[in-house]
Amino acid sequence: MYKNEKEFLKAYNPEDFERLSMTADIMVLSVSSYESNNYRKTDEKHMSVLLVKREDYPFKDKWCFPGGFVGINENLDDAPIRILKNETNLSDIYLEQLYTNGEVNRDPRMRIISTSYIALVDKNRLEGKLKDNASWFDIRILEEKDIIDIYLTNQSKEIHIKIKRILKEHTTDRYAFEVLENKDLAFDHAKVLLNGLMRIRNKVNYTDIVFNMMPEYFTLGELQSVYEVILGKKLLDPAFRRIISSKVKKTSKMRTGEGHRPSALFQYKGKEKNKNS
Amino acid sequence: MYKNEKEFLKAYNPEDFERLSMTADIMVLSVSSYESNNYRKTDEKHMSVLLVKREDYPFKDKWCFPGGFVGINENLDDAPIRILKNETNLSDIYLEQLYTNGEVNRDPRMRIISTSYIALVDKNRLEGKLKDNASWFDIRILEEKDIIDIYLTNQSKEIHIKIKRILKEHTTDRYAFEVLENKDLAFDHAKVLLNGLMRIRNKVNYTDIVFNMMPEYFTLGELQSVYEVILGKKLLDPAFRRIISSKVKKTSKMRTGEGHRPSALFQYKGKEKNKNS
């Protein structure tokens, strides 16, 4: 035995243990608008996710989240910040840790454990700042009982994923997902995607995370449709306005020229003292 | 470049990258009863956490959560199951992943990233099954604004931790914790502890996780006081019974001999179809 910690550390050889690599993957979410063909109608909104086309093996030509190895002298939670900075040129992005996936064979190269993060951005902030292997995909989710179909589409590609939700009682989490169909997403990113979408859906009601996806000024109609697209259901106007009213402040600006009554522009109040929990 | 994935993998050398080690730490929570000195009064309840005294460097003689290295051929989420099995001899324990901590210097030996898990058990199920370096500590939390004092006590030891809660707007999570005082907990386990307690406190209202800490049969009074001790506040009887009524079923058994009116014993209904979300 050793006399003290200093001596112990001196005799300690890290090579004595089997070691592995660690990566960070980031699911970058935003909201996109689809211009309507009717000049009166407001733009349809979708959630969208940023995917990168893999140029190298493994999973060459498949799509995945932006990600990379965690440096040996880099804090884990700093890795996604660096990766996003590199990928989008932005540095003040909302980030939260999602899950650490460590199935033995999730990467064919070697043992790699990956911590996934969720990032929420206003897409318009990074117009033209994206690397050219990155692309926004619109998300469409169809749920039928425990079978979930996710469609991801960009200008030239449609990705389809079919996942089964399995309720678990006594294990790692409330439910697990089994990927039934997935031709185009690399690694275990299909699972991560669904996991992240569910997390956001849950959190949207008791946090203010949506505002990370909103521009500085927005109408309540726009804000509501972002909530709707995250929750996957329509909300009632009066109820929504009641609930949201404490979180936003009206400005004197107006949005006009939309083919119908103009609406007031609002700002996120933020910084406000939040209730406990 | 390589012709295909197979060739790529053949040429791939994991040694080319800097690598690290991974551990899993488990915060095992349960509820303990304190016999009252008044024969009429019901036992006082506390949350309790299982700690292990470190017998080796680093952090020799300090306390920490049960944990261990993740095997190179072991799924990450299987590691806590193995460790708990080894530590408590039980294998059907509720487990959920809490957070992955990866500060560069969190372990003085070398770069070790650790995924922490929460386990919830009924303490009585593992009476006498614990290894003798493990001990249950009762938890007492005092919150005053953003200063949180946690006291952990067992028969012979009192551990005190003082932590400051820092609100964050645009970073990894809603708030971060800064440990102000901690003499007795090893690694970053003080942070993990608080993080886990907050997670459970949040989840208790919209999930059925408490029942993992309850014995097969329990009175509604007992169940209520578990909720109270997790939430850190008293609940009103009628409201509690209204809410809980759908989750439990009354049995014909009664708890008697308590110095006051006997109460019906209930069971968790479980398996019931849960609402969405």
Add this chain to the structure above:
DNA sequence: CTAATAGTGTCTATTAGACAGTATGTT
């Protein structure tokens, strides 16, 4: 004028909070 969204008033249903009361065992 019309289509479409903006924005508000109000009724109802549901849920949460509060309090008071009755019930029933042990010592």
Add this chain to the structure above:
DNA sequence: AACATACTGTCTAATAGACACTATTAG
């Protein structure tokens, strides 16, 4: 009898859901 908890009834307050109505613009 007295204490302590078990358990219930009911009133009130707060919140969520639903619907109808008015307002206002571009074309």
